[in-house]
Amino acid sequence: MIERGKNxxxxxxxxxxxxxxxxxxxxxxxxxxxxxxxxxxxELFQKTLGKGRVIEIGCGNGRxxxxxxxxxxxxxxxxxxxxxxxxxxxxxxxxxxxxxDARDLxxxxxxxxxxxxxxxxxxxxxxxxxxxxxxxLKKTTKPGGIGFISLQVIPASDxxxxxxxxxxxxxxxxxxxxxxxxxxxxxxxxxGEVGFEVLSMSIKKEDSLAKKDWLCCLLRNTK
Numbered sequence: 001m002i003e004r005g006k007n008x009x010x011x012x013x014x015x016x017x018x019x020x021x022x023x024x025x026x027x028x029x030x031x032x033x034x035x036x037x038x039x040x041x042x043e044l045f046q047k048t049l050g051k052g053r054v055i056e057i058g059c060g061n062g063r064x065x066x067x068x069x070x071x072x073x074x075x076x077x078x079x080x081x082x083x084x085x086x087x088x089x090x091x092x093x094x095x096x097x098x099x100x101d102a103r104d105l106x107x108x109x110x111x112x113x114x115x116x117x118x119x120x121x122x123x124x125x126x127x128x129x130x131x132x133x134x135x136x137l138k139k140t141t142k143p144g145g146i147g148f149i150s151l152q153v154i155p156a157s158d159x160x161x162x163x164x165x166x167x168x169x170x171x172x173x174x175x176x177x178x179x180x181x182x183x184x185x186x187x188x189x190x191x192g193e194v195g196f197e198v199l200s201m202s203i204k205k206e207d208s209l210a211k212k213d214w215l216c217c218l219l220r221n222t223k
Contacts (some may be wrong), residue, residue, distance in 0.1 A: 052114025058121025063090030
């Protein structure tokens, strides 16, 4: 089931809209992280959470939705790419999916989920908006709920905290996407301001030509 979140189309700006269009274009051929790169993090998250209902921010083609359902978790996923969601619904017919923007989850009830899961997604959100996204997640997650977020670390050779990267992705013609980067100390401070307890925070290195470093955060909602 795919539903459209409230005010979805009024929030995204040009840079993020270009990113969404990119994912719409590459959805059919998207194979990102299909090698199990996030499996260890997923196992840690599921073990810490134990059981309950999970919301995924940036569910993509349903790769992790299938794993959550197979392990007995209640599951709801949302994404800003309509094509990714279409494929997710085909891949995981029992999944519940929303077309939505992470900055407006008002269509969801407060304290509705026991945990949230977001890998390689929120680095597409402008840094000025990350506080609001985190408050939205905090609001829809129960007190004591568990969360997991991964973001890209600021490259050592690059002083840019935000940029629009242009190139060819998954065989498509040249496209652009918006990226934001964080230091460990910076994002830990933001999480504390919003009211998340950091259970663990580590750097995970991607063994690929891109050689990205990912900041992985296991959290507890302290409200």
